[in-house]
Structure formats: C-alpha cells, structure tokens
Amino acid sequence: xxxxxxxxxxxxxxxxxxxxxxxxxxxxxxxxxxxxxxxxxxxxxxxxxxxxxxxxxxxxxxxxxxxxxxxxxxxxxxxxxxxxxxxxxxxxxxxxxxxxxxxxxxxxxxxxxxxxxxxxxxxxxxxxxxxxxxxxxxxxxxxxxxxxxxxxxxxxxx
Numbered sequence: 001x002x003x004x005x006x007x008x009x010x011x012x013x014x015x016x017x018x019x020x021x022x023x024x025x026x027x028x029x030x031x032x033x034x035x036x037x038x039x040x041x042x043x044x045x046x047x048x049x050x051x052x053x054x055x056x057x058x059x060x061x062x063x064x065x066x067x068x069x070x071x072x073x074x075x076x077x078x079x080x081x082x083x084x085x086x087x088x089x090x091x092x093x094x095x096x097x098x099x100x101x102x103x104x105x106x107x108x109x110x111x112x113x114x115x116x117x118x119x120x121x122x123x124x125x126x127x128x129x130x131x132x133x134x135x136x137x138x139x140x141x142x143x144x145x146x147x148x149x150x151x152x153x154x155x156x157x158x
Contacts, residue, residue: 004102007027007101008100008101008102009098009099009100009101009102010025010027010098010099010101010150011025011026011027011033011062011096011097011098011099012024012025012026012096012097012099012148012153012155013026013075013094013095013096013117013137014094014095014096014097015073015074015075015077015078015094016074016078017078017093017094017095021095021154021155022074022153023097023153023154023155024073024074024075026064026067026096028068029066029067029068030064030065030066030067033062033063033064034062035060035061035062035139036060036061036062037057037058037060038058038059038060038061039055039056039057039058040055040056040057040058041053041054041055042054042055042056057141059138059139059141060138060139061136061137061138061139062136062137062139063122063134063135063136063137064134064135064136064137065122065132065134065135066126066129066132066134067079067132067133067134067135068126068129068130068131068132069130069131069132069133076133078094079119079121079133079135080133082119082121083121083124083133092118092119092120093116093117093118093140094116094117094119095114095115095116095117096114096115096117096137097112097113097114097115097148097155098112098113098115099111099112099148099150100112101150106147107149108149108150108151108152109147109148109149109150109156110147110148110150111145111146111147112145112146112147112148112155113143113144113145113146114143114144114146114155114157115139115140115142115143116139116140116141116142116143117137117138117139117140118137118138118140119135119136119137119138120135120136120137120138121133121134121135122134122135122136144157145157145158146158
C-alpha cells in the first residue's frame with residue numbers, strides 16, 4: 001500500500017449548469033482544499049452518568065480560495081454572471097465531480113461521485129496577483145456515483 005497524494009483527488013466543477021456540462025478542474029493557485037463535514041453532534045448524559053451521543057450528517061462545504069479569474073473561461077463567465085446579475089437561490093446550483101485517481105481506471109475513466117452544490121461567492125477584487133473571486137460550495141446532499149473520463153471530461157452515472 002502507498003500513501004495517496006492530494007493530486008489524486010480531483011474536483012471538477014460544471015461551469016455551464018444550464019447547458020451541456022462543461023467541467024473545469026479546481027486547484028490552480030490553491031495550496032489546500034478540504035471538504036468540511038460539519039457533522040451535527042448531540043450529546044447528553046443521563047442521571048446514571050451514561051453518555052448518549054448521536055452524530056448525523058451536516059451540510060458539507062468546501063472553500064475555493066484563491067480563485068484567480070481567467071478571462072474567456074466558462075468558469076469565470078459563470079461566476080461573473082452571478083456577481084453582475086445578483087443571482088440567488090436556484091440560480092446558484094451546479095455540480096461538482098470528485099474523481100478518485102488512486103482507484104484503477106477503466107480506459108481513461110476513474111470512479112467518481114457527482115454532487116449537487118450551491119455557490120456562495122464570498123468576495124471579488126483582489127491584489128496585484130490578479131482578479132480574485134473566492135467562493136464556497138455548499139453540498140445539497142444530492143449525488144450520483146459513476147465514472148469520470150479525464151480525457152473527454154465527461155461524467156457517466158452507473
């Protein structure tokens with residue numbers, strides 16, 4: 001067994017959710033990205049001193065920061081449209097695909113999970129490094145298992 005490197009867990013985001021999916025890999029300029037599980041923990045102790053602990057799923061989130069905009073890309077256009085048109089509610093829905101490249105591929109397809117998310121843009125602007133649009137992804141809980149073809153940039157549900 002060998003350790004799994006971080007670059008073997010890829011996250012792709014659909015930058016054209018209202019059309020045929022156009023996936024864009026996240027990670028350029030990002031040194032660390034985690035999915036925060038945000039479990040709900042309820043604990044209590046009864047009069048006998050016995051602890052009861054219930055742990056249930058919370059709303060998962062991940063932060064993409066920095067995202068330095070690249071003109072002419074679908075991802076920049078999607079995020080800028082959210083900013084310019086003050087989009088909210090269901091207009092913020094897209095999907096991401098988490099690809100597990102440490103698994104054995106079939107041709108160029110790796111096991112993956114497509115997850116529905118809502119985008120929360122936290123700021124825009126930046127410094128001399130470039131125009132930045134950092135954002136959070138809030139997982140809705142809707143997901144499907146399948147494979148992601150890293151050559152064709154397509155997800156196929158199983």
